[in-house]
Amino acid sequence: ETGVTQSPTHLIKTRGQQVTLRCSSQSGHNTVSWYQQALGQGPQFIFQYYREEENGRGNFPPRFSGLQFPNYSSELNVNALELDDSALYLCASSPDRGSWNTEAFFGQGTRLTVV
Amino acid sequence: QQQVKQSPQSLIVQKGGISIINCAYENTAFDYFPWYQQFPGKGPALLIAIRPDVSEKKEGRFTISFNKSAKQFSLHIMDSQPGDSATYFCAATIQGAQKLVFGQGTRLTINP
Numbered sequence: 001e002t003g004v005t006q007s008p009t010h011l012i013k014t015r016g017q018q019v020t021l022r023c024s025s026q027s028g029h030n031t032v033s034w035y036q037q038a039l040g041q042g043p044q045f046i047f048q049y050y051r052e053e054e055n056g057r058g059n060f061p062p063r064f065s066g067l068q069f070p071n072y073s074s075e076l077n078v079n080a081l082e083l084d085d086s087a088l089y090l091c092a093s094s095p096d097r098g099s100w101n102t103e104a105f106f107g108q109g110t111r112l113t114v115v
Numbered sequence: 116q117q118q119v120k121q122s123p124q125s126l127i128v129q130k131g132g133i134s135i136i137n138c139a140y141e142n143t144a145f146d147y148f149p150w151y152q153q154f155p156g157k158g159p160a161l162l163i164a165i166r167p168d169v170s171e172k173k174e175g176r177f178t179i180s181f182n183k184s185a186k187q188f189s190l191h192i193m194d195s196q197p198g199d200s201a202t203y204f205c206a207a208t209i210q211g212a213q214k215l216v217f218g219q220g221t222r223l224t225i226n227p
Binding site: 004033040042043045048058090092104107 | 119121151156157158159160161204206212213214215216217218219220
């Protein structure tokens, strides 16, 4: 059984650019959540996807968007990057949305730096 | 009301000592309180969790103490080891809700 994998591990982008981060959920997991973790802070919920539909969103602007694919892998897209978007982006998957927050497994994250 | 406040920000403990990290919450609807451990370059990993119908839960050297009336909970690491050096996050959520609300984290260093 493979774990949650994220790619790339590190990324440097210029302000105003767009970025796509990817997440492969753990085998058998149909729910994926994305979190932003700024340096020295706890993770902040961005949104969750369940069976290819957005299933809840945190306090992030619309330039943060996502997708979930039929194989339950997911993408996080951020448009018009700002310096404050520099953070570790975490993906978490779980077997089902009903139990997601008690059985969530996090990936290692993607470190995004915006210059 | 969605905040979880965690203290201290950093903690240094001698090997063999007890590490104690505290968290407080406001939302009385929270009904699940996990603790996560995060090593540098890794994502958070679930360490131990508690529901508010019990006051204490112990797993090996890790214990959660829960005080529902005070809306506080804490993590105790007994016989702390250098391998426990990591950042610890408390969190809170409502069963079935989409998100975990995390504390700010505590960087724990265990000196050999």
